[in-house]
Amino acid sequence: MNMILREEQYERIARWLDGETVDLSADEQAAAREIRERESLLSERLDVHAAPEVFASVERRVAAKLARPRVRWVWAGAAVAAAAAIVLASLWFLRTEDVPPMPAPGLDLTQATHQELFAALQASTDAGELDLVDRDLSELEADVLVIQAATAEDLRLKALEREIEEFWLDHSPALKPIEG
Amino acid sequence: MDDRLRATIGQARKGDAEGFRALLKAYGPRLYGYFFRATGRHHDAEDLLGELMLRLVRRLKSYDERGRFDQWLFRIAANMVRDRIRRRRAAPNVLSFTPDDEDAPQPAEQVPGREPAVEAGVLAEEVSADLQQALERLEPTTRQMVLLRHFGQMSFKEIAGMFGCPLGTVLARVHRGLRKLRELMGDEHDPA
Numbered sequence: 001m002n003m004i005l006r007e008e009q010y011e012r013i014a015r016w017l018d019g020e021t022v023d024l025s026a027d028e029q030a031a032a033r034e035i036r037e038r039e040s041l042l043s044e045r046l047d048v049h050a051a052p053e054v055f056a057s058v059e060r061r062v063a064a065k066l067a068r069p070r071v072r073w074v075w076a077g078a079a080v081a082a083a084a085a086i087v088l089a090s091l092w093f094l095r096t097e098d099v100p101p102m103p104a105p106g107l108d109l110t111q112a113t114h115q116e117l118f119a120a121l122q123a124s125t126d127a128g129e130l131d132l133v134d135r136d137l138s139e140l141e142a143d144v145l146v147i148q149a150a151t152a153e154d155l156r157l158k159a160l161e162r163e164i165e166e167f168w169l170d171h172s173p174a175l176k177p178i179e180g
Numbered sequence: 181m182d183d184r185l186r187a188t189i190g191q192a193r194k195g196d197a198e199g200f201r202a203l204l205k206a207y208g209p210r211l212y213g214y215f216f217r218a219t220g221r222h223h224d225a226e227d228l229l230g231e232l233m234l235r236l237v238r239r240l241k242s243y244d245e246r247g248r249f250d251q252w253l254f255r256i257a258a259n260m261v262r263d264r265i266r267r268r269r270a271a272p273n274v275l276s277f278t279p280d281d282e283d284a285p286q287p288a289e290q291v292p293g294r295e296p297a298v299e300a301g302v303l304a305e306e307v308s309a310d311l312q313q314a315l316e317r318l319e320p321t322t323r324q325m326v327l328l329r330h331f332g333q334m335s336f337k338e339i340a341g342m343f344g345c346p347l348g349t350v351l352a353r354v355h356r357g358l359r360k361l362r363e364l365m366g367d368e369h370d371p372a
Contacts, residue, residue, distance in 0.1 A: 010355070011348035014336035031355065038358040039329060045311050046330050048213040050225070055208050058230045062200045065237050 003027050185249060193240050204233060207250075211257055214331035218261040218324065220316055228260055235260075254332035255342055258324055265320060314364035322357040325350060 005013070005027065013032045016022040024032060188206070192199030211232060216225035235256060243252055315323055321343065328334050328342070336354070340347045 005352070005355075007346065007348040007352065009348070010351040011346065014340075014347045014351040017351070018335040018337050035351070035355055035358060038362065039354075042326070042358065042361065043330050046213065046217060046327070047209075048216045048225075050209065050212040050216075050222075054212065054222075054226045054229070055204060057226065058204060058208070058233050059201060061230045062204070062233045062237060063197050065234050066195055066197050066200070 003031060005031055186245065189240065189243070189245070189249065192236070195237075200233065200236065203236065207253060210331045211253070214254070214257055214327055215261065217312070217315055217327050217331070219264060220312055224264060228257070228264065232257055232260060248338075250332055251334060251338050251342075254328055254334065257332075258328060258342065261324065262320075310365055311361075314361050317364055318357050318360060322353045322360075325354050326357045326361075329354065 009025075009028055009031075012022050012024060013028050013035070016024055016028075016032055017035065185206075188199055188202045190199070192203055208229065212225050212229050215228040216222060219225060219228070232253075236253075239256070243249070315326075318326065325339050325343070328339055329336075332338075334342075336347055336350050340350045343350065
């Protein structure tokens with residue numbers, strides 16, 4: 001059946017096939033029947049049965065998508081916390097950047113010069129560490145003073161003692177027995 | 181829209197996975213069938229179905245409950261198919277399966293040892309390769325209209341609104357497409 005229909009005839013048939021009440025001509029009714037039968041026949045063959053794995057896979061993708069916003073919030077929170085930490089660290093650094101750099105961790109206090117120790121003292125802002133460095137410095141200064149003083153005086157005293165001993169050995173009077 | 185569907189959509193709108201699972205169960209088979217028949221590939225059908233469900237997650241809130249859910253859903257699906265076909269045509273190393281000229285030979289038919297559009301063994305008896313090949317010979321818009329009538333259960337008026345063309349034009353195209361399918365598939369499938 002190869003009837004030629006006009007556009008307005010197709011429109012009337014379409015409305016009828018959509019369920020509207022339309023008076024169709026004989027040609028239009030024939031065309032409507034043909035379209036309906038062919039659609040019906042095609043429908044029987046068009047359906048496709050997908051494997052269950054297909055739907056399981058799609059379901060997993062949806063579940064992952066639904067879960068992602070929560071994960072995103074966690075990451076956003078972590079990013080904000082990291083940014084805050086960076087800002088705080090920067091502020092702290094700016095506040096303390098005039099302080100001379102800390103001495104190397106391996107600084108030997110017993111070998112350090114006064115300048116190095118003083119620098120270490122200034123660089124430290126920790127009360128406990130400050131006290132420790134201060135104490136070490138005081139002890140070292142005391143030791144240095146003691147060592148320096150002992151060396152000068154001892155040498156002089158020892159030299160004087162030696163001279164006295166030698167004098168008496170050279171000029172010692174003959175010893176006489178004590179008469180009683 | 182019935183109350184059950186409204187409740188399911190409401191559940192999904194709240195981001196409840198169970199709601200989306202119910203929608204997938206209700207519409208998944210039809211959508212998959214539509215995607216497969218429109219693209220001719222199971223891989224594309226699965227991919228498009230997954231993509232559509234992900235779009236639903238984002239766009240379900242924009243659905244106006246006054247309209248028919250099927251129509252809204254298949255409108256999105258039809259746009260996705262159109263984009264997929266366009267991209268496939270744009271890809272230089274991929275053969276088009278939908279020539280503009282319905283009577284032109286299929287590029288795939290000219291390649292010796294080509295992979296069949298319908299993967300053998302997967303479709304089994306449910307899917308007929310000749311029907312798929314016949315569908316692939318239709319002009320894309322006509323094929324879409326024919327498929328949306330079946331899978332989307334859409335009226336001619338709804339299809340006309342979707343494609344922005346007169347009602348009479350839609351039926352004329354569908355009629356021509358059905359006749360073409362009959363010619364391609366042979367008279368044994370035609371009751372007329």
